[in-house]
Amino acid sequence: MNKQRLLSGHETELPTSEELRKISEDLVKYRSGVVRILSDGWLYPAITTRYLDRLYNMELRPDDVFVITFPKSGTTWMQEILWVMLRNPDLDPNNEEMKEKLWARSLDVGLDMIFDKYEQAVNDMKSVAEKFSRVCPGKTKEDGMAIQIVESQPSPRVIKSHFPLELHNKDLLQKCKVVYVARNPKDMVVSLYHFLRVVKSGRYQGSLEKFARRVMRREIPYCPYWPHVLQAWRQRDNPNLYFTTYEDMKDDIMGQLRNINKFLGKNLTEEQLKKIAEFTSFSSMKTRGEPIDKAYYNEDVWKKQGGMFRKGIKGDWKNHFSPELNQEMDQWIRDNVKDTGLKFKFGDEFNAVTGTDRESFGDCVGPHGPETRNSNSTYLLDVAKANNVKICWILVPAAKSSPLDLLSQYRRGC
Incomplete structure (x- = not known):
């Protein structure tokens, strides 16, 4: 042709x-x-x-x-x-x-x-x-x-x-x-x-x-x-x-x-x-x-x-990707979304407080930087780091809660 x-x-x-x-x-x-x-x-x-x-x-x-x-x-x-x-x-x-x-x-x-x-x-x-x-x-x-x-x-x-x-x-x-x-x-x-x-x-x-x-x-x-x-x-x-x-x-x-x-x-x-x-x-x-x-x-x-309906979840890539492939795809993604404003969620986010839906949360700290951030959410990041817990996405409720309590609730939920 x-x-x-x-x-x-x-x-x-x-x-x-x-x-x-x-x-x-x-x-x-x-x-x-x-x-x-x-x-x-x-x-x-x-x-x-x-x-x-x-x-x-x-x-x-x-x-x-x-x-x-x-x-x-x-x-x-x-x-x-x-x-x-x-x-x-x-x-x-x-x-x-x-x-x-x-x-x-x-x-x-x-x-x-x-x-x-x-x-x-x-x-x-x-x-x-x-x-x-x-x-x-x-x-x-x-x-x-x-x-x-x-x-x-x-x-x-x-x-x-x-x-x-x-x-x-x-x-x-x-x-x-x-x-x-x-x-x-x-x-x-x-x-x-x-x-x-x-x-x-x-x-x-x-x-x-x-x-x-x-x-x-x-x-x-x-x-x-x-x-x-x-x-x-x-x-x-x-x-x-x-x-x-x-x-x-x-x-x-x-x-x-x-x-x-x-x-x-x-x-x-x-x-x-x-x-x-x-x-x-x-x-x-x-x-x-x-x-x-x-x-x-x-x-x-x-x-x-299975056929068309296999899992219907987000984040399944984590069950399949090697560290090397993940690094390659991360670079591929960075190269292509640069200066576009497009961002994706990759299924590795979690709620710091388990058993609560997203609508009841207040402050958000995202993987691309804070959307809103108060002293409680900042402190929770520090506590998580000190306890060797990797945080990809934290949702902190508007109600007053101890960061240590939030972290322990997350661990119990997992």
């Missing part, structure tokens, strides 16, 4: 033979080959260019809501939240659409390119093809089943995409609302590694450490990571984009739901939001079953590590 220019104005570039060797290592090969999209060098199967032009031309509706993420950043969680808030806020069990799996209710516009990877794709996409035949009679599959299904869906649509903002229609943020979810890159890498091991479109065979370094070198599909996140971060003040993180959702889901409720202009009640929080919790979603068909999974790996 020669160089080509997309409707978005981006040019494509074929990788060198050496790059192609590295990209194909330990992964199922794409039948159409791979291509980089300049200038950031996004890595996709070559067939993606066909679907990107279709996506760029897709007619946008003013009530469309896109959920855009780098893969394995909380997409499925946010998809379900948005779909329920927009299309079934009362959680009516008789809602006909709810009988469909989440992937079908809120389709990934890049789904077709994923299944260019392996010969069984046609069989494993059977359920997608059946829906396509039902809702898109007379249309051509080669033009992208996912995008055409999305085009046929009633409003308001919740549309999932792992493509960066700049590859969408140029009017996206003028005409629609976008919810962007980022996840700290350490946990994202662990989750993406497990995902590409379990799905047939990945079947990754290498180690996690090798995988993490390949992400940093942009040798894994969908990479590079940082331009994807930073494009959205720089638009965080746009009234049509809501930027959040997986970690903020884990820390305070009700606060996030209130923000999203306001962003969408839905005016749902507090009681409705509480029910939505429970319905979309990790345990509830896991109980309802996988959001995609099990036919897409490598059954042996799925039985050992």
Whole structure:
């Protein structure tokens, strides 16, 4: 395939033979080959260019809501939240659409390119093809089943995409609302590694450490990571984009739901939001079953590590990273977030007082310096240091408490 220019104005570039060797290592090969999209060098199967032009031309509706993420950043969680808030806020069990799996209710516009990877794709996409035949009679599959299904869906649509903002229609943020979810890159890498091991479109065979370094070198599909996140971060003040993180959702889901409720202009009640929080919790979603068909999974790996719903926690990277890999990723993160103002939580924060929720705390001392700091919190840091306790994040209650008591309560809680 020669160089080509997309409707978005981006040019494509074929990788060198050496790059192609590295990209194909330990992964199922794409039948159409791979291509980089300049200038950031996004890595996709070559067939993606066909679907990107279709996506760029897709007619946008003013009530469309896109959920855009780098893969394995909380997409499925946010998809379900948005779909329920927009299309079934009362959680009516008789809602006909709810009988469909989440992937079908809120389709990934890049789904077709994923299944260019392996010969069984046609069989494993059977359920997608059946829906396509039902809702898109007379249309051509080669033009992208996912995008055409999305085009046929009633409003308001919740549309999932792992493509960066700049590859969408140029009017996206003028005409629609976008919810962007980022996840700290350490946990994202662990989750993406497990995902590409379990799905047939990945079947990754290498180690996690090798995988993490390949992400940093942009040798894994969908990479590079940082331009994807930073494009959205720089638009965080746009009234049509809501930027959040997986970690903020884990820390305070009700606060996030209130923000999203306001962003969408839905005016749902507090009681409705509480029910939505429970319905979309990790345990509830896991109980309802996988959001995609099990036919897409490598059954042996799925039985050992689970499918889409694996752990649903933050900080899992600590169970996998060697000190050397952690140092490398720390430097990679520092190099890329410098002067951007973007900060992540890495799951190593703790509450100095156990058994108390975050809302009842007063002063905060964070890993990037104090937000507010009084003599009590300063003294607690000194006490912790003297007692050989590593403090990454301290939350000190507004009520008067002895720092030694706080520290002992923390130790008992652990």
